[in-house]
Amino acid sequence: MTRSLVIPADLGEGVEVRVLLWYKAEGERIGEGDAILEFETDKAIVVVTARQGGVLRRCFAPAGEWLGAGQVAAWVSDGADDPLPGDRGAPAEALLAAFETT
């Protein structure tokens, strides 16, 4: 099964964030509790930590690129060869993750 890591929609409509750092590379295994991603809002730096494990399959915005609130940032699968959604907007279960402000 492939899940989506989503930038929280409740940041607000139209709100954008800048990707600062991916802690994992595509294809790398993520353990529960591992940091995956760091992004910046206008006010704070947010570290995203996995609350369920998997394999990071696709990162949609490299460091320095921007994402919108509610946008899919990455796909994470249970197995390295699980099928991927047809496109980024396709409905997928959300990856459980913690968003902590530093």
Added chain:
Amino acid sequence: MSRLFFREALARAMAEEMDRDPRIVLLGQDIAEHGGSYGETRGLFQRFGPARVRNTPVAEEGTVGIAAGAAAAGLRPMAFITYFDFLMLGLDPLVNYAAKLRFKSAGQLSAPLVVKTTAGAKGQGPTHAQALEAWLMGVPGLTVVTPSTSADAYGLLKTALRAPGPVVFIDHKRLFPLGGEVPEGEVLVPFGSAAVRREGRDVTVVAHSHMSVLAGQAAEALAREGVEVESVDLRSLWPIDWDTLAASARRTGRVLIVEEGQTVCGVGAELGFHLRELVPEIEVARLGARRAPVSSSPALEGYVIPDARRIAGAVRDLLRRPRREREVAR
């Protein structure tokens, strides 16, 4: 182009201009080590030091008064007023002193001062959320600018920091979470220059500051209904770009003016009246806040302040009016 948060565009403009002109000093609450109420002065204290980036107490009249006096004495101060509501306390030195200095001294003195403040409703309630820019438009000697994008924040602030007289630079709390493309080179935005954000033939929607963002959303929704909106972002409230406004009004014949503040004696009242003088055959409508203070309750705040849905509704109402004929108007 690089994509910058609104605050980063402001910081870049300040840093470049402070490098260029040693007379520029910044005065305001929490602007030094803390980096500004909205993060817009981050790094400037470390780079330019305590003589040029100074914290001030919660004393807006003193802050604007000192800035106006320092401007008259040869510096180029930029005063930060965290909430527009509290610029009321600084209106005496701004309006009675800074705006009039050039006139009173027959041009021998001037007050090249920038007052930067932040308007708008975002959950702060009745006294930290007002959009009072219309109050300032009628003061001779004041320039009033209201950017809605990172590029305009950068370009208008640079122009303001080189301007000969007092400039009130009004941004908005809801613009800070947004990013926007800013040219790599120095692209200044002149005062009195509106921007046509979207071309359309059916109706002109004029807005400024955050309402320009919402007007863009309304235009997208209306495009799906086949209504072509021309969106004009004022950018400067004084001087006003009457040429761009009148040209758009002539093309579409219908103008809606949107503002976050009150419509009574508001931006729309002034613009609508004078546009009818310039282009008599047009239909004009206004949309602004309902006549109530801004509430701390998100539901009531949303009820009082226009949103994209209400803008679209006002456009539909305007389109239902019969078109005014030139012969009838004359």
